[in-house]
Amino acid sequence: MLIEDGQLIDKTAEYVRQTLQGAEAGHDWWHIQRVWNNAKLIGRQEAVDMLVVELAALLHDIADSKFYGGDEEIGPEMAGLFLRSIDTDAAIVEHVQQIIRNMSFKASFEKLSFTSPELQVVQDADRLDAIGAIGIARAFTYGGFKNREMHNPDIAPNLNMSKEEYKNTSAPTINHFHEKLLLLKDRMNTSTGKMIAQQRHAFMEQYLEQFYAEWEGLK
Ligand code: ADP
Numbered sequence: 001m002l003i004e005d006g007q008l009i010d011k012t013a014e015y016v017r018q019t020l021q022g023a024e025a026g027h028d029w030w031h032i033q034r035v036w037n038n039a040k041l042i043g044r045q046e047a048v049d050m051l052v053v054e055l056a057a058l059l060h061d062i063a064d065s066k067f068y069g070g071d072e073e074i075g076p077e078m079a080g081l082f083l084r085s086i087d088t089d090a091a092i093v094e095h096v097q098q099i100i101r102n103m104s105f106k107a108s109f110e111k112l113s114f115t116s117p118e119l120q121v122v123q124d125a126d127r128l129d130a131i132g133a134i135g136i137a138r139a140f141t142y143g144g145f146k147n148r149e150m151h152n153p154d155i156a157p158n159l160n161m162s163k164e165e166y167k168n169t170s171a172p173t174i175n176h177f178h179e180k181l182l183l184l185k186d187r188m189n190t191s192t193g194k195m196i197a198q199q200r201h202a203f204m205e206q207y208l209e210q211f212y213a214e215w216e217g218l219k
């Protein structure tokens, strides 16, 4: 017999919490918890299977390819292994794996081979955590982790990066706002996601204005 949805979710949350211990702050358990909460909030307004939404939100960063030599199958594979180990229904495992495989910003450089309302909810939840006050903190945390400059007026943002360039960039962190973060509001899928994104986007714009002014010593 299949175990109950609530139990599957509890076991998955526990597994993710354990696995992400010591992870870089932008992709740690707190990121997962925020995305999980956002996904529940957004998902309530949509016609979706909440079990799939919650499991995918919990497992979406279980193994980031960035930290596994670019292997993009490692995440879906680890998620699948775990979900099968707790007897999750096969169709649900497959759906969660497809979501993890197809929801990253990197995947958006390619024509998506898969989408679903559940993917759209989790993707919005993940994108919301990349913008606004938290998004700013995560970007600089990641930039610091990679030993990047905060800003360098001589290095202009590259708005036409290929997927490879995006993966390998060592540009200053401020460039990432122009290359990715400020583009996210127009890529939101759900109406709840769009609404929250607008407010967070406005906050980032205000932040950047202040940042550049301070850089020049104007404020
Ligand atoms: P995805 O979840 O789509 O794989 P990433 O792993 O690229 O997204 O991004 C996760 C977090 O790391 C986000 O908050 C993002 O802003 C940050 N990040 C990724 N690349 C950079 C970068 N080049 N500079 C600063 N922050 C980055």
Ligand code: NI
Pocket (backbone or CB within 6 Å): 031, 035, 060, 061, 126
């Ligand atoms: Ni994420």
